[in-house]
Amino acid sequence: MYPSGHLSSSQADEALYQALVSDEKKAWNTLYADVYRRFIPYALQRSTVSEDDAGDILQEAFAVFSVNLRNGRYQFVGKPVGAYVFRLCQLKWYTFMRDTDKPLPLDSLRKTGEDDDEDFEWDLADVANTPGGDLNALEKAMLELQDGCRKLMQFFYVEEKSLAECGALLGIQEGSAKVKRFRCAQQLRDLYFRYRKDD
Amino acid sequence: MDLTxxxxxxxxxxxxxxxxxxxRDAFAGRMESEDGLRLEVQLQQEIREGMxxxxxxxRFKAIHAEVIGATAIAARPVRRLPWRPLAIAASLALLLGIGWWWWAGQATDRYLAAGPKPEPVLLPDDERLGASPERHTADSLALAAALTTLRHTGAESAIPALEKVASQPLNHWTASAEWYLAIAYRKEGRKEDARRLLERIAATEGHPYQAEAAKELR
Structure with missing residues (x-):
């Protein structure tokens, strides 16, 4: 709940949403703490996932939520924000268990009598369309790039900097930055294509 | 399609x-008619969003270290209970005829499986407990971590963590920690410590586990 005390539950959720849109650190910390408290015991009780892996799943779900929030894929519709992230965690957890050959029954994503109602306010279909493709493949592909290329790809894809800015940051001319950006992007694309699971 | x-x-x-x-409209139109272009855009979008x-x-790893690390609970190793030694221990317990202890264990596990009660929503002017939201968050996280230890590692490891939460200024989570501390004491065979704590909880008006403590003392 953020901020607590003087607002109704729905108003507090909307206030939290607005604070997250404004990228307020305190709001992110509060939300993280809230979902951590609910998801980690939830996953540990229902599977053989380690606490470290559960934490990694939680952080990835938060990263997806943050990107969804910025690109407008996530919109506040009156439901608790934490419930959306919790559902993302569940999906990531299910995928992790499946990919590590520890499949969970589909029922593990459905509500049981003991679960907190709030955590199931979002349908799985609402959160299933998550971006990002195969993150493991992308991480692997990025590791194979040389330092200069990796930096340039960060500037280009993550920070969306112009070619002039990329050149200035790398200490090269804009024209050189354009050629280098293309070569690095092509290399990253080919590596990603090679490692991507469904190809 | 070749990327240029x-x-x-x-x-x-x-x-x-x-x-x-x-x-933009023309580009979108090309994507509709050219599969290669559409797939290239999808691939670039995957890479962009994935990055x-x-x-x-x-960033969230750093938040984790800050928020969870601040309560000094993150790095505690979780060891799963081995089934075989548990089964042997349970058989021995039955053979020794300590059925009462088995019964108490069942009740304890039910409480553990249920997890802590949610914090009640306070009215705007209700300042009974007086703790800041940050304090509540830290205490609830510390309790969650201690319960994870209690469930997966054992009472002996969980007791110091529960004692620490229970010693903080009174709020819903620190009061809940007292209840789980009583359960942990009982699991460790510290019956007298458990009884004293349960008596205190049962005597505390408004304690979230007052009724449960009274029931356990009967």
Whole structure:
């Protein structure tokens, strides 16, 4: 709940949403703490996932939520924000268990009598369309790039900097930055294509 | 479709929204008719969003260290209870005829499986407990971590963590920690410590586990 005390539950959720849109650190910390408290015991009780892996799943779900929030894929519709992230965690957890050959029954994503109602306010279909493709493949592909290329790809894809800015940051001319950006992007694309699971 | 420098630039402009108007419409029209272009845009979007997610993940690792690490609970190893030794221990317990202890264990596990009760929503002017939201958050996290230890590692490891939470200024979570501390004491065979704590909980008006403590003392 953020901020607590003087607002109704729905108003507090909307206030939290607005604070997250404004990228307020305190709001992110509060939300993280809230979902951590609910998801980690939830996953540990229902599977053989380690606490470290559960934490990694939680952080990835938060990263997806943050990107969804910025690109407008996530919109506040009156439901608790934490419930959306919790559902993302569940999906990531299910995928992790499946990919590590520890499949969970589909029922593990459905509500049981003991679960907190709030955590199931979002349908799985609402959160299933998550971006990002195969993150493991992308991480692997990025590791194979040389330092200069990796930096340039960060500037280009993550920070969306112009070619002039990329050149200035790398200490090269804009024209050189354009050629280098293309070569690095092509290399990253080919590596990603090679490692991507469904190809 | 072969990726060219110009195409990479166009796709980037299309995805970041800087390509506008008729140029954007024409590009979208090409995507509808050219499978290769559409797939290339999808691939670039996957890479772009994936890179952002990976970057954001690093940010949340830092938040994790700050928020969870601050309560000194993150790194405690979780050891799963081995089934075979548990089964042997349970058989021995039955053979020794300590059925009462088995019964108490069942009740304890039911309480553990249920997890702590949610914090009640306070009215705006209700300042009974007086703790800051940050304090509540830290205490609830510390309790969650201690319960994870209690469930997966054992009472002996969980007791110091529960004692620490229970010693903090009174709020819903520190009061809940007292209840789980009584359960942990009981699991460790510290019957007298458990009884004293249960008596205190049962005597505390408004304690979230007052009724349960009274029931356990009967």
């Amino acid at each position: 420098n110009e195409l990479l630039t166009d796709i980037a402009r299309y995805l970041d929204g800087t390509m506008q108007g008729p140029e 952002k997610i990976l970057a954001e993940k690093e």
